[in-house]
Amino acid sequence: MDFTYKYTDGQQSFRRxxxxxxxxxxxxxxxxxxGQPVLDQIGWGECAALRKKLGAKGWLAPKEPMELGGEGxxxxxxxxxxxxxxxxxxxxxxxxxxxxxxxxxxxNNQGDRESPATAIANGRVGCWRSQIHSLDDLDPGxxxxxxxxxxxxCILDGEGIFQGRDPAPGYLWTLAVHDPGxxxxxxxxxxxxxxxxxxxxxxxxxxxxxxxxxxxxxxxxRVPPHCLxxxxxxxxxxxxxxxxxxxxxxxDRPLDDLLDYARTTTVQGVSIAAEPVRxxxxxxxxxxxxxQRLFRMRDAWMRSTGAALTYHAAQTRLSEQRSALHLSxxxxxxxxxxxxxxxxxxxxxxxxxxxxxxxxxxADGRSAGSDSKMIADALGLVSHEPERAESPAA
Amino acid sequence: xxxxLNEVQTMLQNSAREFMxxxxxxxxxxxxxxxxxxxxxxLWEKMCGIGxxxxxxxxxxxxxxxxxxxxxxIYEMMGYYACSSPHLSSAVLCSQVILEAGSQEQKQSLLPxxxxxxxxxxxxxxxxxxxxxxDTVHLQATRHNGSFTLEGDKLFIPDANVADRLLVVARTxxxxxxxxxxxIFIVDKDAPGVSVRVQTGWIGPKVCEVNFAxxxxxxxxxLGPVDSxxxxxxxxxxxxxxxxxxxxxxxxQKVFEMARDYSQTRIAFGVPIGTFQRVQDHVIDTLNEADxxxxxxxxxxxxxxxDDPGASVSISMAKAVVSTGFPKACEASHHVHGGIGTxxxxxxxxxxxxxxxxxxxxxxxIYHKAxxxxxxxx
Numbered sequence: 087m088d089f090t091y092k093y094t095d096g097q098q099s100f101r102r103x104x105x106x107x108x109x110x111x112x113x114x115x116x117x118x119x120x121g122q123p124v125l126d127q128i129g130w131g132e133c134a135a136l137r138k139k140l141g142a143k144g145w146l147a148p149k150e151p152m153e154l155g156g157e158g159x160x161x162x163x164x165x166x167x168x169x170x171x172x173x174x175x176x177x178x179x180x181x182x183x184x185x186x187x188x189x190x191x192x193x194n195n196q197g198d199r200e201s202p203a204t205a206i207a208n209g210r211v212g213c214w215r216s217q218i219h220s221l222d223d224l225d226p227g228x229x230x231x232x233x234x235x236x237x238x239x240c241i242l243d244g245e246g247i248f249q250g251r252d253p254a255p256g257y258l259w260t261l262a263v264h265d266p267g268x269x270x271x272x273x274x275x276x277x278x279x280x281x282x283x284x285x286x287x288x289x290x291x292x293x294x295x296x297x298x299x300x301x302x303x304x305x306x307x308r309v310p311p312h313c314l315x316x317x318x319x320x321x322x323x324x325x326x327x328x329x330x331x332x333x334x335x336x337x338d339r340p341l342d343d344l345l346d347y348a349r350t351t352t353v354q355g356v357s358i359a360a361e362p363v364r365x366x367x368x369x370x371x372x373x374x375x376x377x378q379r380l381f382r383m384r385d386a387w388m389r390s391t392g393a394a395l396t397y398h399a400a401q402t403r404l405s406e407q408r409s410a411l412h413l414s415x416x417x418x419x420x421x422x423x424x425x426x427x428x429x430x431x432x433x434x435x436x437x438x439x440x441x442x443x444x445x446x447x448x449a450d451g452r453s454a455g456s457d458s459k460m461i462a463d464a465l466g467l468v469s470h471e472p473e474r475a476e477s478p479a480a
Numbered sequence: 481x482x483x484x485l486n487e488v489q490t491m492l493q494n495s496a497r498e499f500m501x502x503x504x505x506x507x508x509x510x511x512x513x514x515x516x517x518x519x520x521x522x523l524w525e526k527m528c529g530i531g532x533x534x535x536x537x538x539x540x541x542x543x544x545x546x547x548x549x550x551x552x553x554i555y556e557m558m559g560y561y562a563c564s565s566p567h568l569s570s571a572v573l574c575s576q577v578i579l580e581a582g583s584q585e586q587k588q589s590l591l592p593x594x595x596x597x598x599x600x601x602x603x604x605x606x607x608x609x610x611x612x613x614x615d616t617v618h619l620q621a622t623r624h625n626g627s628f629t630l631e632g633d634k635l636f637i638p639d640a641n642v643a644d645r646l647l648v649v650a651r652t653x654x655x656x657x658x659x660x661x662x663x664i665f666i667v668d669k670d671a672p673g674v675s676v677r678v679q680t681g682w683i684g685p686k687v688c689e690v691n692f693a694x695x696x697x698x699x700x701x702x703l704g705p706v707d708s709x710x711x712x713x714x715x716x717x718x719x720x721x722x723x724x725x726x727x728x729x730x731x732x733q734k735v736f737e738m739a740r741d742y743s744q745t746r747i748a749f750g751v752p753i754g755t756f757q758r759v760q761d762h763v764i765d766t767l768n769e770a771d772x773x774x775x776x777x778x779x780x781x782x783x784x785x786x787d788d789p790g791a792s793v794s795i796s797m798a799k800a801v802v803s804t805g806f807p808k809a810c811e812a813s814h815h816v817h818g819g820i821g822t823x824x825x826x827x828x829x830x831x832x833x834x835x836x837x838x839x840x841x842x843x844x845x846i847y848h849k850a851x852x853x854x855x856x857x858x
Contacts (some may be wrong), residue, residue, distance in 0.1 A: 087782045088482045122851050140604060218733070282528075345858060359858045368858055369849035380775040387483045397767070405768060451770035461764050465740055 089383065093166070100163050104170045111139050111164055112174065130253060136207075141209025147187035154187055155207020175439075178251060186213050186259055188278065189315055189328035202257055202278050208251040211256020213278075214248040214300065218329065223456075224261070224322055226273035233275060238311045240275070242304040243468055249299050255281050258302065262323045267291055271478065274321030277313045284308070295449035303436070340443040341375050343436045344368065344417055351421075351435075358420065367416045374409040381405060400460035407457070414447040483778070489553045496557035499530065503851050504561040506827040510690035513830060516678065517643040518686035524565055528597025533571040536719070538579070541591035548719060552726035552781040556774070559730025560828045564685050566600045566639035570728070570734050573720040574601035574647050581664055581704030590666075602643035602669075603636040604690055605713070612717065612843040614710050615658035619692065621650035621665060626699055628652070630665060630673075638841070640688035643669050648692070652707050658708040664703040671695055684834035685841075721842045722780045724796045728802035728838055729773035732809045735831050737768035739813040742820075753816070762812040769805035769812075776801045793855050796848035803832040804847040806835040 113132040113309040140146050143157065148164040150156025159167065171177045183206050189408040194325070205211045216231075218224065231244040242262050248255075260277045285307035291299045316324060346358035348368055355396065358364055388395055396447030417440050418425045462468055485493060503523055512520050527533060535551050537543025551572070558567070575594045575797035578587055609616050619632035630650055641648060641672030646667045653661030667674060673695035677686050704712060740763050753759045776798040783791035809830040814821045821828045843851070852858075 087485065087778060089779045089782050091481055286822075325563055345856075349858060359853070365853045365858060366846060367850050369800070369852050371783075372852065372856070373849070375487075376776065376797050377772045377801065380779060381771070383481060384483060384771075384775060387481055390481075391484070401764075401768060401771065405772075455757075458761060458764055461767065462754075462757075462760040465754075465763065465767070466759050467740070467743060467763060 092381075093162070097162055097166050098368050098458060101170065102164045103174070104167055107143075108170060108174065111136065116176065123203040127351050131180075133176075134252075135211075136176075137209035139209070140179060141183075141207055141425070144207075146183035146209050147207050148180065150187045150207070154190065155204050156187060174185040175339075182208060182213060182251065183209070185328045186215070186257075186278070189259075189324045190278070205256060205430070210250030212250060212256040213257045213259055214252070214281075214298070214302075215259035215329070216246045216261045217249045217299070218261070218325060219456075221270070221322070221326060221456075224274060224325065226263045226268055226270055227266045229263040229274070231260065231265070233262045233264050234265070236308070240277070240281075240309045240311075240314070242277075242285075242307040242309055245301055246302040247299060248302050249295065251298060253298070258282070258286075259315075260304075261325065262304075264319060268361030270320050271322045274325070275318045276315040276324045277309055278315055279307075279309055280310050294357065294445055338412060340439065341371050343439055344371065344413075344420060347435055347440075349419055362421045367419050371416045372413055374405075377407055378402070379407055397464035400464070402455040404457040404461070410443075412445040414444045417443060482585040483775075485499075485553060489550055492550055493553045493557065494785075495530070496554045499526075500557055500561040500563060500767075506562075506825075506830070509562045509827075509830050511827065513684075513833075518678075519566065519639070520564075523563075523587055524597065524600075527565055527567065533566065533597040534595030536572050537575050537591050537595040541579075541587055542596060543575075543591070543595040547785045548722060549778065549781045549785050551723055555723045555726035556730035556733075556777075559727035559732075559834075560734045562731065562734075562834060564773060566602065566642055568597075568642070568720055569603060569639040570594055570601045571597075572723055573603045573716055574690075576716035576719050577603060577647055577712055578703065579662060581690070581709055582714050583704070586703060599644045599764050600639065600642055601645050601647060602637060602639045604640065604646045604648045604667075606634065607638050608633060608635050610636060610840070612847055613658070614662055616659075617649055617662055619648070619649055619650045621652050621663060621697070623652070623700045626761075628663075628665060628697045628699070628702065630667070630695040630697060632692055634655045634690040634692070636679065636687045636840075637690050638685050638687050639684060640669065640690050641678050645669060646674070646690065647703065649709065649713060661707050662713070663706045664709045664713070665697045666701040666703055667695060667697055682833055682836070684830075684837035687837075688856040717842060718792055718795050719784060721799050722777065722784050724838060724842055725773070725777035725780060725795070725798040725802045728806045728835070729770070729777045731831050731834055732766070732770040732773045732802065732806045735806075735809050735813040735828065735835075736763070738828055738831075739763045739766045739816040743816050759816055762815045765812040766809040766816075769809040773798075773802045773805050785793055790792060793852055796843075796852045796855070799843055800848040800852070803839045803843075803848070807832075807839050810835045 113136065115129045115132045116136060129314045133426065137146065141155065144152060144155060145157060147154070148157040148167050149161060150160040151158050166175055168180055171180060186206055187203060199296045206213055230246045231242055242260070246260060258279045258281050260279050262277065263273050264275060265273050271408050273340060285305040286306070287303045287480055288299045289303070345368060348364065349357055351358050359368060385398050385402055388398060397435050421435070421440060424435055425439060425440045425444060427434035428441040431438065481849050503526065514517060531544055532544035532554060535546040538545045552669070571594060575591060577592050582590065594601060605617065607614070607616060607618055609618065619630065619634065621630050630648060634648065645853045646669055648665045649662055650665060651661055652663040655661055670678060673693040675691045679687050679689055703709070729736050743759050743763055744752050747751045754763065779793040780791065780798040782795045810828070812830065813828060817828055
């Protein structure tokens with residue numbers, strides 16, 4: 087057995103290169119932006135400039151081939167890059183572009199599709215996408231955007247919720263349904279659509295999510311064939327492979343921040359981390375994080391050996407979701423009302439990152455029922471042929 | 481990263497499974513649990529015969545010097561089959577205390593007997609103020625003319641009733657640092673002044689009250705240096721705790737499988753109860769606890785084998801996980817089973833009893849979380 091991620095000399099050298107690059111190019115405004123869900127105008131301007139620089143290096147979609155605007159990094163180096171960006175609260179920059187680029191490159195179609203792909207890979211534009219937490223969200227009968235064909239074009243009608251960080255999107259990654267009664271795997275198509283097509287209207291939505299969430303209405307929107315990603319009815323597979331990949335094995339900053347806060351904050355001269363009840367809660371959060379790390383490691387190891395994951399990925403997601411909510415509860419218990427102050431308040435600890443975690447734990451959550459159902463299915467709790475067992479009375 | 485068992489461990493796992501299937505049907509578990517001593521001599525002899533009692537002892541002292549992960553594989557299987565034996569007390573905790581604290585002469589005279597299983601040792605540490613830190617040890621050992629006298633009580637001592645000898649942790653000096661002033665005494669269980677009583681209750685492995693009334697111990701039976709035994713005890717407790725976690729992980733896996741299997745076959749309202757979402761939630765809870773227990777235990781064992789500086793944190797984390805997870809999984813499994821789960825012959829209660837007993841043994845979740853905070857300087 088070996089429970090360590092080991093980085094090779096090459097990967098460590100790449101880490102030094104990334105750090106050095108970030109030291110040179112990361113503007114002051116973004117040095118610690120982790121508590122700011124929506125950047126202000128100056129912050130966003132800096133962020134957009136940084137995204138272009140990252141794009142120019144192929145680091146927005148680092149695993150994608152160079153011809154698609156990536157850098158063709160192997161997964162381990164891509165992880166190193168993500169770790170370094172995420173440590174600065176900027177991991178989302180690569181996540182957003184990489185998903186779209188991965189889907190665009192699935193069959194490596196060029197031609198008309200090269201242009202948006204290149205624009206996204208280069209960081210010139212951002213993308214909003216249909217909000218999906220798990221494949222269970224893709225219920226054809228319940229999906230809000232429908233497709234009808236008109237010669238080679240598709241006509242989109244309906245509305246859906248979209249998410250993205252950009253104040254205004256360059257493209258909309260849109261899923262639409264062909265056949266509301268059909269099987270999910272064959273019912274959806276994916277499109278990369280400019281938001282200025284006739285019939286598209288965008289309305290902000292006020293949600294728990296700290297990020298930009300919009301309701302977008304499609305009123306007889308004529309979508310030309312080059313906006314279709316890959317083949318028709320491939321939307322389910324594209325979504326699965328590009329956007330629902332397992333979480334990367336980092337993102338433990340909220341707990342580190344909380345431990346740091348508890349160590350350094352004193353009440354009547356004593357660190358609040360030394361107070362027994364709070365100390366127990368902090369360790370509970372630490373243990374939860376340890377279990378998440380072990381589950382992710384197990385899943386990654388199983389994938390690397392070609393073993394079939396049955397319930398495992400759903401279990402990892404489910405326990406991450408529960409863990410995030412538990413951390414949010416523990417944060418409030420440990421910090422008190424300070425946990426609720428956001429980045430706009432000068433007294434907010436850690437630039438409001440705790441308040442952000444509170445909201446994310448709720449807003450990023452999928453319905454726990456989806457993952458539970460997947461686990462139950464994998465355990466054979468649904469499909470098993472009934473066979474009468476000994477009853478208590480017997 | 482490689483989470484697979486190696487060839488030796490896979491072999492050990494297979495042979496342990498075969499052994500347990502043959503020796504530990506649930507009727508046998510019940511029989512041992514119901515016996516006054518909670519100990520089966522024939523089972524213990526067979527375990528020793530296949531070398532398990534010597535696995536934690538280096539070859540030079542008659543053991544096989546296996547890694548803790550190797551032993552963890554056996555412990556996981558013992559937990560899965562609810563196997564009771566003095567292995568943890570004797571072949572792990574006491575052997576490690578002797579290895580860490582004993583003189584060369586003491587190691588040579590004591591360890592081979594433990595490795596072969598000829599003698600059973602039990603570690604007498606806990607007292608009426610139950611706890612696993614040095615601060616909870618108050619039993620006094622006073623020095624008179626070249627020997628010591630032990631006076632006081634030890635409580636909740638596993639396997640003391642079947643042990644040949646006890647390793648008694650006692651206070652030989654007082655001071656501001658509770659870790660200083662502790663010594664270990666080798667005491668024959670049948671020595672004058674020693675009395676052992678099996679404590680009663682719904683307790684998994686039997687535990688005993690041991691009274692020491694003016695018990696004389698010669699200086700030659702002091703294990704290691706006087707007053708400074710705690711570091712050796714702490715190291716040994718870590719090793720024993722990591723293995724206990726593997727045992728409890730095995731038990732948790734079993735109660736998950738029982739819940740899953742029962743929910744697939746028990747019919748209510750014309751369908752298997754596993755089709756009910758509330759029942760599924762209970763089964764999933766047991767699975768989550770089982771997987772958390774398994775991986776945290778194996779990571780702790782692996783770190784122990786690597787002599788990793790973070791091993792103690794991982795061991796405490798694993799014990800906190802299993803101390804809450806095993807009992808919770810049992811309770812969830814009881815919810816799935818309903819009435820039949822409480823039938824003593826059905827098999828689930830043997831695990832529940834162990835979960836609730838072992839939850840406390842070698843430190844409960846509260847103790848280990850506090851220890852983690854100290855180790856992590858939180």
